[in-house]
Amino acid sequence: MSGQISTTGPMLASPRCGAKTRAGGACRAPAVRGKRRCRMHGGAKGSGAPRANRNARKHGLFTGDAIAERKQVRALLGEARQLLKGMRFRP
Numbered sequence: 876m877s878g879q880i881s882t883t884g885p886m887l888a889s890p891r892c893g894a895k896t897r898a899g900g901a902c903r904a905p906a907v908r909g910k911r912r913c914r915m916h917g918g919a920k921g922s923g924a925p926r927a928n929r930n931a932r933k934h935g936l937f938t939g940d941a942i943a944e945r946k947q948v949r950a951l952l953g954e955a956r957q958l959l960k961g962m963r964f965r966p
């Protein structure tokens with residue numbers, strides 16, 4: 876009496892794969908832990924893009940380092956503009 880009823884609840888509550896099947900519906904197999912798809916629909920170990928998707932990188936314009944560098948340059952320019960504003964001649 877205890878076995879099945881106590882273990883089916885958490886199983887049914889687990890996140891499900893939402894991949895579209897050839898029959899047209901959703902897959903509904905349990906999703907791999909930490910992923911949104913089951914092991915057969917892209918959730919398998921080693922599948923998917925690497926962290927920070929290095930595969931999609933074309934030029935590095937939007938890497939964290941590049942963004943931080945631009946932010947620093949903008950801050951420096953802002954400071955320089957403020958300084959120049961303060962030096963402006965007023966009769």
Ligand SMILES: [Zn+2]
Pocket residue numbers: 892893894902903904912913914915916
């Ligand atoms: Zn699936």
